[in-house]
Amino acid sequence: MLKRLGLLTLIAVTFLLSACGGGGGQKGEVSYVTMDNGKKIPQGGTLIVGLIGDVKSLNPYISTTLSGGNITSLMFLTLNTINPDLQTYKPSLAKSWEFSDDRKELTFHLRNDVFWEDSVQVTAEDVVFSESVAVDPKVAWSAIRWKDYIDDVKAVDDTTVVFHFTNVYPYQVMDASVGPIIPKHLLKDVPRAEMTTADFNQHPVGDGPFKFKSWRQQQQIELVRNPSYYEKGKPHLDRIVFRIVPDRTTLLTQLKTGEIDMLEDIPPKEFQKLKVNYRDGKTDIKPYEFLGRSYDYIAWNTIDPEKYDPDKYKTLESLKEIPNPFFADVRVRRAMTYAINRDLIREAIGYGLLIPMQGPISPILWAYDENLPTIPFDTTKANQLLTDAGWVDTDGDGVREKDGQDFSFVIKTNNGNERREQACTLIQDMLAKVGVKMEIQLEESVTFFDNLDKKRFEAALAGWSVGLKVDMTTTFHSKSVFDKFNFTSYRNPQFDRINDEAKMMMDRTQAKKLWDKAQRILVNDQPYTWLYYMKSGHGLHKRFQDVIMDQRGAYLNLEDWWVPANERKYWVPKEQQ
Amino acid sequence: MFSYILRRIGVTIPLIFLGLTLTFFIIRLAPGDPTTKYINPDFDPEVKALMLKKFGLDKPLHVQYWRWITQFVQGDFGVSFDRSQPVVDVIKYAVGNTMILAALALLVSLLTGVILGILSAIKQYSRFDNAMTISSLFFYSMPSFWLGLMLILIFALLLHWLPAGGMVSINYDYLSSAGQFWDRVVHIILPVFVLGIASAASTMRYMRGSMLEIIRQDFIRTARAKGVSERWVMLKHATRNAILPVVTLFGLSIPFLVSGSVITEIVFAWPGMGRATINAIFARDYPVVIATTAIAFTMVMIGNLVADILYAVVDPRVKYD
Numbered sequence: 001m002l003k004r005l006g007l008l009t010l011i012a013v014t015f016l017l018s019a020c021g022g023g024g025g026q027k028g029e030v031s032y033v034t035m036d037n038g039k040k041i042p043q044g045g046t047l048i049v050g051l052i053g054d055v056k057s058l059n060p061y062i063s064t065t066l067s068g069g070n071i072t073s074l075m076f077l078t079l080n081t082i083n084p085d086l087q088t089y090k091p092s093l094a095k096s097w098e099f100s101d102d103r104k105e106l107t108f109h110l111r112n113d114v115f116w117e118d119s120v121q122v123t124a125e126d127v128v129f130s131e132s133v134a135v136d137p138k139v140a141w142s143a144i145r146w147k148d149y150i151d152d153v154k155a156v157d158d159t160t161v162v163f164h165f166t167n168v169y170p171y172q173v174m175d176a177s178v179g180p181i182i183p184k185h186l187l188k189d190v191p192r193a194e195m196t197t198a199d200f201n202q203h204p205v206g207d208g209p210f211k212f213k214s215w216r217q218q219q220q221i222e223l224v225r226n227p228s229y230y231e232k233g234k235p236h237l238d239r240i241v242f243r244i245v246p247d248r249t250t251l252l253t254q255l256k257t258g259e260i261d262m263l264e265d266i267p268p269k270e271f272q273k274l275k276v277n278y279r280d281g282k283t284d285i286k287p288y289e290f291l292g293r294s295y296d297y298i299a300w301n302t303i304d305p306e307k308y309d310p311d312k313y314k315t316l317e318s319l320k321e322i323p324n325p326f327f328a329d330v331r332v333r334r335a336m337t338y339a340i341n342r343d344l345i346r347e348a349i350g351y352g353l354l355i356p357m358q359g360p361i362s363p364i365l366w367a368y369d370e371n372l373p374t375i376p377f378d379t380t381k382a383n384q385l386l387t388d389a390g391w392v393d394t395d396g397d398g399v400r401e402k403d404g405q406d407f408s409f410v411i412k413t414n415n416g417n418e419r420r421e422q423a424c425t426l427i428q429d430m431l432a433k434v435g436v437k438m439e440i441q442l443e444e445s446v447t448f449f450d451n452l453d454k455k456r457f458e459a460a461l462a463g464w465s466v467g468l469k470v471d472m473t474t475t476f477h478s479k480s481v482f483d484k485f486n487f488t489s490y491r492n493p494q495f496d497r498i499n500d501e502a503k504m505m506m507d508r509t510q511a512k513k514l515w516d517k518a519q520r521i522l523v524n525d526q527p528y529t530w531l532y533y534m535k536s537g538h539g540l541h542k543r544f545q546d547v548i549m550d551q552r553g554a555y556l557n558l559e560d561w562w563v564p565a566n567e568r569k570y571w572v573p574k575e576q577q
Numbered sequence: 578m579f580s581y582i583l584r585r586i587g588v589t590i591p592l593i594f595l596g597l598t599l600t601f602f603i604i605r606l607a608p609g610d611p612t613t614k615y616i617n618p619d620f621d622p623e624v625k626a627l628m629l630k631k632f633g634l635d636k637p638l639h640v641q642y643w644r645w646i647t648q649f650v651q652g653d654f655g656v657s658f659d660r661s662q663p664v665v666d667v668i669k670y671a672v673g674n675t676m677i678l679a680a681l682a683l684l685v686s687l688l689t690g691v692i693l694g695i696l697s698a699i700k701q702y703s704r705f706d707n708a709m710t711i712s713s714l715f716f717y718s719m720p721s722f723w724l725g726l727m728l729i730l731i732f733a734l735l736l737h738w739l740p741a742g743g744m745v746s747i748n749y750d751y752l753s754s755a756g757q758f759w760d761r762v763v764h765i766i767l768p769v770f771v772l773g774i775a776s777a778a779s780t781m782r783y784m785r786g787s788m789l790e791i792i793r794q795d796f797i798r799t800a801r802a803k804g805v806s807e808r809w810v811m812l813k814h815a816t817r818n819a820i821l822p823v824v825t826l827f828g829l830s831i832p833f834l835v836s837g838s839v840i841t842e843i844v845f846a847w848p849g850m851g852r853a854t855i856n857a858i859f860a861r862d863y864p865v866v867i868a869t870t871a872i873a874f875t876m877v878m879i880g881n882l883v884a885d886i887l888y889a890v891v892d893p894r895v896k897y898d
Contacts, residue, residue, distance in 0.1 A: 048747055053856075057661040064615060140627035142620060196631065196661050217660075217670050218848030219744055241747050245846040249726055254741045257733050446861060449616045450609035483622045572751065 030565040033233040045563030046239040046570035047544065050251045050260035054218050054244045059201040060180045061133050061141045070555040071242060074223060075206035076180035079108055079127070080173075084550055086468050087366055089173060093122065093181055093207075103168045106176055110159040114230045116183050117205050124155035129184035131163075138192040146175045169504050170511070171469050181207075209235040209559035218244055224572075229559070236562035238572050255285055258569075261541040264554055267418070268351035271537035278542075285539040291364050291551045292536035294465040295357050296420060297528040298411070298427075300336070301458050302488045304328035324458055325402075326409055333526040334375065335385035339434045340427055341377040346532050349422045354532035359519040360475065362466040363533060364551040366508065367515040373523055382434045393435050400435040408437035412451060413461040415442035420461050423531060427461075452487050460487070461531075470515060471503045476522060490527035543567040578889065581897035582882065589878040593871070597649070600870045601642060604863055610634060611658040611861045632658050645867070655864035659857065664868045667853060672872070674744065675837040675849035678765065682772035683830055690777040691823060694784025695816060701789060709785075713778035725771045725844035732767065740764055742846035768845040772838055776830070780823060787819040817891065824891055828884020832876035836869075 032040045055068035060076055063069060080089040080097070094108040114122040131153040134141050149172070152164040163176045186205055190198045204212050209231070210223040221242040225235055243260055245251045252270055254260045266274060266287075277283040301324040327333055346354040355363070358372040386392075391400040391407050400407040411427070413420045424440045431438045438459075443451065451457055464475070473480060477496050480486040495518055502514035522528075538554050540547060543564065548557045563569075611632060612625045629635050633644065648655055654664035697706045716724075733741035740746060745760050752760055791797065792815050800810045837851030850869060857865035888895045 046747070054660075056659060062661050137627050138631065140624060140631045142615060142624055142628075144624055144627070145621045193631075197656055197663065201661060214750065216745075216848075217667070218852060219846075220747070222750075243743065243747070243846075244848075245742055246843045246852060247742075247846065250729060250742050250844055250846060253729055253734055257737065257741055259733075259741055259747075444859070446609040446613045446859065447607070449613050453613070453616070485616070570748065 030568070033236070035233055041233075041236055041562045042565040042568075043236055043238070043562075044572070045237045045543075045568050046241060046572070047237055047262060047558070047561065048241045048243060048260045049262045049264075050254055051242050051244050052246060052248065052251065055221065055242075057196075057201040058204045058212065058215070058221075059195070059198065060182065061130075061139055062196055062201055064142050067242070070553065071221060071223070072180060072204070072206075073208070073555055074210040074240065074558055075204055075208045075212060076182060077114065077122075077207050078180050079110075079177040081556075082174075082468070082552060084552065085366070086364060086551070089177065094177075097173070099172075103172070104165045106163040106165065106172055107156075108161050108163070108176070110161065111230060112159050114207055115228055116185075116207050117211050117226065117228065118186075119228070120183070120185055121158070122181065122183075122207050123158040124161040125158075126181050126184045127161045128153050128155050129188065130179060130181045133182065133187070133192075133195065134179045136192050136195075139195050141179070143178060146178050148175075150175060167504075168506065170506055170508075174468065183207075210240055213239075220244060231559065235559035237558070239570070240558065255539055256283070258284075258541070261544070262539065262554070264536070264538045266537045266539050268349065268353040268537065271353060271539075272351035274537075274539055284542050286542040288538040288540060288547070288549045288554070289353070289535055290549060291355075291362075292534045293362070293364070293551065294463050295362070295533040296423065296461060296463040296531045298336070298531065299452070299457070299460045299462060299488045299528055300324075300327035300333050300526070301455065302328055302333070302490050302527055325405060326407060326458065329389050330525055331385045331389040332391070333529070335382040335389070335434070336431070336436075337375040337526055337529045338378045338385065339382035339436070340430050340529060340531075342531055343377060345423055345426050348426060349419055350532065353535045353537055355535060357530040357533040359523050359530060360472055360528070361470060361515065361519060365466070365468070365470055367470040367512055369512075369516045369519055372516075372519055375523070375526070379434055386434060386436070391435075398432070398435060399437045406437065407435065408439070409458040410439045410441050411459040411461055412441045412443055412448060412457050414445040414448040416445065420463075424461055453485075455487060455489065457487075462487075470511075472499050472518065472522075473503065476527065488527040490525070492521060492525060495521045495525075543569070578886075578897050582886070585882050585885075589882075593874050593878065596874045597867060597871055598642075598646075600867055601645060601863075602638075604858075604861075604866050605638065607858075607861065609861055611863070614860065645864075649871075654868045657857075657862055657865045659860040659862040659865070664864045667865055668850070668868055668872070671837070671848060671850045671853040672835055674847065675842075675851070676834055678768055678772065678841075678847060678849060679834045679837070681765065681769045682776070683827075683834065685769055685773035686775075686777035686780055687823070687827065689773075690780025691784050691820065693777075694781040695788055695811070695819075697781065697785045698788035698792065698819075699811060706785075709781065713781050716774045717778040717782075719775070721771050721775060721838070722840045722844050724774070725767070725841060728767050728771065729844070739767055742844070744847060768841050768847055771845075772841050776826075780826060783822050783826060784819065787822050788815060791815045791819045821888070821892060824887045825884055828880050828887060831880030831883060832873055835876050836873045 030042045030044060032042055034040050051067050053065070053067070055063055055065055055071060057063045057068065058072060058075070060069065060072040063072060077093040079094040080092050083090055093110055093114060095111050097106060097108045099106055108127070110122070110124060110127070112121070116122060131147070131150070133139055135144060135147045149165050149167045149169065150163055151166050154162050156162060165172055183205055187198070187200055190200070202215060206212070209226055209229045211226040213222040213224045215221045223240045225238045229235065243254070245254060248267070251260070251263055252266070255263045271287060274283065274285060275287045278285065278287055303323045342356065346356070358374050359369070361368050386400060390402045392402070393400045395401065411424060413424055415421070421442065428438045428440060452460055452462060474484045475486055476490050477486065477499055478491040478493070479496070481489050481491065498514050498518045498521070502511050502518060505511040505514065538549060544561050545564065546557070546560045546562060550556070610629065611634070612628045615625070626635070633641060645655065656662065657664050657667045660667045693709055697709045700706050729741045732739040740763060744764055745757070746764070749757060749760055797810060797814055800814050801807070835850055837849040837854070839851035839855050841847065842849045842851040853865065854869040856862070857869065885897070889897060
């Protein structure tokens, strides 16, 4: 009986499923729009993006996650957007801008045809208001420091706004434009201390190509076409849905089943499979590959026990530098890099998505130096350097010693990151071959970061995501040893001087020469062993046309994406649009 | 009976407070704070200080504790650091979602467990009994994440019968109300199965064992001897006595109605309490951690109480004064 009932239910399930299969919604007439270049583009279509976690807030000044920033960038315009060269800008809310003769005033001229969803015009007052939110300590926006050199923002009239700077430096336009413009008339009455929990953050009102429709916590965020968007005929898609799926395997499965259309940062091995399958016509998911924004490195604790003066350096109670017997010696750090076969690591775990890296400046930035000296894989050199530094295997147990101490250390990394765990395992093996014993310790992410921050490590495999400014102050400058991210306690006055000079230099050619010099100092000193720079591998269903993705990200021109009428999967009922 | 319940509650409340106070301090012992995860060269220590101040974490711990406890007794759980909204708003969806899933799973596991357990015991060593023994061992030993992923592979990726996860589909808002109901049903089938099957297997084993013990006892033989039909003997005399251990199991399962199951919720993208709790722990979102702990604590206490009361209901020999 029970069995029969089960079978019946199963049949009923299949029947009903096929009855409501397909995309749902009614198929309708497709309307076309003719663009300025004469191209006829069908309107409509849904994009479904898979996200591993929910966003924190839909207010750009409260949100701290990358995906939150991507989603708000579709709803809120910024003054301008950066070009692929990562140096120049394309007009957006601002039509044009110019500097005063002394370069301390930057004037933006706004469009007069941009409106908030509630038909109120976007004006210079909104820009002034947004700036005041950006720099308010009670709001505590994570990028507040970008506004450090802006001391005043004034609206001259509805479409003219002036930024006053305290300094003249290369990133003035970038700093003025960072941070989307939010509506003053809806937020001016919210006390700044309550901005974090404002109702607006759950139901934002914007001026971008897409507008907010709904947010089911931990499930999905739905945006729909903003019919009053200022670029006529755009956007072409009528809906973007962000689905939150907390498990990576399920996310990949959903990409394969077509439940989601787009997935960012597919793991290298899966991405390799996707590329092969797409080439062979076995999948509709098209791979997109471009230079990413992050890299992995090993940080070596460089505090020298002999030169270490605790009274001089101990500035904060909770932060104590612990001298390290191994890596204070530059010969040892260089030996480590010689002993690590980075080409092999990239081949073993990268599947084509990891590229070589020698120094701290990312290949996407203008100051990248492709002729930076390399420390190649060379065990003879590694052995030589270790012996020179006094580390010799005298008792024949395979591990080098000095003054009775074994060369045995612990490397820490965060658990749950398969790439880093595998890299650690490979490195362990490589170092054993030059008589160095390395133990691997995996730590929960926040614990790991806390330990890095508090300098409780001998060596750590970690990563940085790179910003768009060329500056190494926070990671390698001696003034960042205690209160910033110079985990390794690297101190080199010569480097400090060059870095400080280069970062304020207006002339790019001159600045590049200094950055080349600064990088060579770091390569020589090896406070880090730079392991590899990562490419991003994204997957997107092939029905989407005119897609641009590059080192700036995947959300650059969603207003231009469109779906051919005969490949359309989802239909939103007319009355719901 | 009534005074017994009152006395139990009187003991329970201080216990809950003690537990929450412990949680308050233990979570602070975990390394890092809510801002540690924003590790990024552009994230300035001064911004970190501003954020900590915004969360009220710049004050000494005892001050924070006092603030928390005065708010808590007024029913105010505070504001979630990680989700930027009142803790109540974060949790209320999660509790509801978890309860639907867990209640159905509990129902499925109790019904199938009890029925199959009885059948197995009656037909001990039959082919049916052996099949049940093997399959219950199989499902009980299966890690739920693996079972979940396999079911997704089969039913979503290969057969396209059921969705791979989530509570509703993309077009939910555009469906008719019957369509919306059905959409919810197809989304809940796999998670209920995964969550229910392991406990169904253990319930079945308990039920079978307990039943086998009972049907060998004298009063069953007496009942048969006096001519009561076999069906009546089994249903009325044996089952009622054999079900006692399952009642304990049921009581112990009550907390699970709201605490959620992390693994199933993650694999099936189900937005419930398990996920809310684990996210809060990883993000060092102290107010949410304490709130979810408070709920779990309270439910454990209630669960034990309910189990004790149910004993009295099903077993006339148990009396509380």
